[in-house]
Amino acid sequence: QTGTVAANPEQYDQAYICPVTIGSQTLHLDFDTGSSDLWVFSNLMPSSEVDGQTEFNTNSAGATKKDGYTWSISYGDGSGASGVVYADTVNVGGATATSQAVEAATSVSSEFTSDTGSDGLLGLAFSSINQVKPTPQTTFFDTVKSSLEAELFTADLQSNGPGSYTFGYIDSSKYTGSITYTAVDNSQGFWGFTAGGYTVGGGGSNSTGTIGSAIADTGTSLMYLPTAAVQSYYSQVSGSSYSSSQGGYIFPCSASLPSLTVSIGGHGFVVPGSNFNYSPTGSGNTCFGGLQENTGIGFTIFGDVFLRAVYAIFDETQGSPRIGFAAQ
Numbered sequence: 245q246t247g248t249v250a251a252n253p254e255q256y257d258q259a260y261i262c263p264v265t266i267g268s269q270t271l272h273l274d275f276d277t278g279s280s281d282l283w284v285f286s287n288l289m290p291s292s293e294v295d296g297q298t299e300f301n302t303n304s305a306g307a308t309k310k311d312g313y314t315w316s317i318s319y320g321d322g323s324g325a326s327g328v329v330y331a332d333t334v335n336v337g338g339a340t341a342t343s344q345a346v347e348a349a350t351s352v353s354s355e356f357t358s359d360t361g362s363d364g365l366l367g368l369a370f371s372s373i374n375q376v377k378p379t380p381q382t383t384f385f386d387t388v389k390s391s392l393e394a395e396l397f398t399a400d401l402q403s404n405g406p407g408s409y410t411f412g413y414i415d416s417s418k419y420t421g422s423i424t425y426t427a428v429d430n431s432q433g434f435w436g437f438t439a440g441g442y443t444v445g446g447g448g449s450n451s452t453g454t455i456g457s458a459i460a461d462t463g464t465s466l467m468y469l470p471t472a473a474v475q476s477y478y479s480q481v482s483g484s485s486y487s488s489s490q491g492g493y494i495f496p497c498s499a500s501l502p503s504l505t506v507s508i509g510g511h512g513f514v515v516p517g518s519n520f521n522y523s524p525t526g527s528g529n530t531c532f533g534g535l536q537e538n539t540g541i542g543f544t545i546f547g548d549v550f551l552r553a554v555y556a557i558f559d560e561t562q563g564s565p566r567i568g569f570a571a572q
């Protein structure tokens with residue numbers, strides 16, 4: 245099917261990298277529903293900031309410089325990049341944008357230099373938060389959506405193995421049961437929605453509160469919830485504690501992790517306990533939790549830890565945007 249691309253997880257499922265053809269080059273980009281810029285490592289960068297990544301060749305025949313256009317972006321984790329802007333043909337699994345803004349980096353932060361599996365990002369949030377000056381550019385999805393069978397894209401992220409993104413259609417083999425849709429508030433440029441109650445473990449409903457407004461962000465590795473929900477979760481994990489040195493909740497790697505059920509659109513979505521063992525801390529046979537507090541971020545983020553448990557549909561077919569989730 246046109247518009248299908250593999251999503252390959254980096255180590256610890258930290259991010260999902262997809263092959264994208266830009267002109268005659270194939271680069272591997274981190275698809276990110278939490279930002280709206282398509283930027284790539286380029287030949288304009290100092291070699292000290294490149295560690296094996298493929299560089300977009302700004303001198304290629306198909307690349308047209310947008311003179312006077314620049315960009316600079318910083319992400320929730322403190323990483324960032326900046327550069328200049330070209331127009332080129334961008335092809336994702338057959339879905340082709342003939343004149344897409346390709347933001348060529350002239351500098352990137354150390355997080356990107358050391359992320360050797362990623363040649364840049366492909367933003368899939370709303371174009372209202374694109375960071376190109378003097379004129380914001382459209383995201384790949386916004387550029388191509390009118391040419392798609394349907395104005396939507398989907399994310400099927402898997403643990404430790406290839407998943408996929410589709411553009412223009414829903415792959416019914418990727419989910420079970422029905423899709424639950426809920427309204428999206430894109431006033432801040434994100435795929436924002438409202439989440440309801442939560443239950444820790446498969447027992448009865450032991451949720452005491454509701455989660456509230458949240459965003460679906462494939463570019464964020466973990467799940468960040470309000471403190472009450474996070475403390476309720478780790479109270480069920482023996483040996484867990486908040487480690488200020490590690491910057492989050494940790495637990496013995498042998499701990500038994502409960503599932504977390506979150507109500508969205510009136511349907512309970514179960515995140516299996518295994519999703520919450522993110523990575524070894526590197527000391528004392530403790531592991532870093534895939535669920536952390538949203539304090540300091542100011543948003544509740546349903547990142548890859550949650551998105552791996554569902555099939556997600558980012559849908560603009562109805563005029564107003566909506567997001568759909570189905571069990572997988």
Ligand SMILES: O=C(NNC1=NCCC1)c1ccc(Br)cc1
Binds near residue numbers: 278463541
């Ligand atoms: O930056 C964000 N998402 N994408 C990426 N993170 C790291 C590289 C890409 C992000 C978006 C919204 C909020 Br609220 C917090 C963080």
